Amino acid sequence: MGRTVPTYREVLEEERKKWREFKNSLKEEEREVFEKLMEDCELHVSAGSQVKSPNPFREMAMSMLLEQQKEIRSMKKKLDRLEKQLEE
Structure with a gap:
């Protein structure tokens, strides 16, 4: 018997296709940033597959925010280390 409900990965790919025209209208450097968000x-x-939502963009946005927050945390740690080195 075949699968009747698409996997989250399949839903994610369909959502990416919906954003293709938007992406193509961006400047080249913006396209790179957009692709990073999709990645x-x-x-x-x-984690996204655990949330049963009719709107996959919610899970996508949370994934993007999570990765951005991780980057911010990493940059703060590096900044703190650099500031400590300058104080020494």
Whole structure:
């Protein structure tokens, strides 16, 4: 018997296709940033698949925010280390 409900990975790919025209209208450097956001979504496919939502963009946005927050935390730690080195 075949699968009747698409996997979250399949839903994510369909959602990416919906954003293709938007992406193509961006400047080249913006397209790179956009692609990074889409890649961030793929990092959290397992978590996204646990949420049964009719709107996959919610899970996508949370994945993007999570990755951005991780980057901010990493940059803060690096900044703190640099500030400590300057104080010494």
